[in-house]
Amino acid sequence: MELTQLTYQGFPCIGYGSESTLYRVDEHLVAKVPLPHCPIENLDHEFSLGNLLCEAGISAPRMEGIFEMIFSSGRKPALVMQYVPGSKVSDLTNPNLKAHAIALLKAERSKAIDYGFFMKDVGFDNGIYLPREDKVVLVDFISWQKEGHDCPGCPRERIK
């Protein structure tokens, strides 16, 4: 597969997950670059699930595509998606606001479950709270699965 190339230009790092680094590539987009052991199929899987969630009307970043990011040290695959301008639910410090955002996060996950998605018990760092719209956008679908969806990057261990 031929991937569109994106040269690393000192993009600011805006987030670290346990498995990847997130770079802000422009005003509206971020690139998720997984640790080296992550196969590119897992990014394709996350891209597909992000699209399926958006189509189902569940709040997830709009997926742009899989690119090849060129660093001076080598090339790495990157999932490029919409930048969500908010705070991780787990980072909120006001206890009332945090409790409210956790409720929104759980409600959005329940909507996804009703649509046939299933996920492990995932943490509050995988939801971003947008204060102006008062909503939570879900992120990080590598470990998610969906009824009727199967691809080479699906988690091998079925959750249900």
Ligand SMILES: Nc1ncnc2c1ncn2[C@@H]1O[C@H](COP(=O)(O)OP(=O)(O)O)[C@@H](O)[C@H]1O
């Ligand atoms: N589209 C996005 N817009 C803004 N921040 C994001 C976006 N996607 C992820 N993040 C931030 O980056 C962190 C790591 O991303 P994530 O997809 O959870 O990676 P990992 O699979 O390594 O946990 C998230 O916890 C979140 O704070």
Ligand SMILES: [Mg+2]
């Ligand atoms: Mg995560």
Ligand SMILES: [Zn+2]
């Ligand atoms: Zn899949």
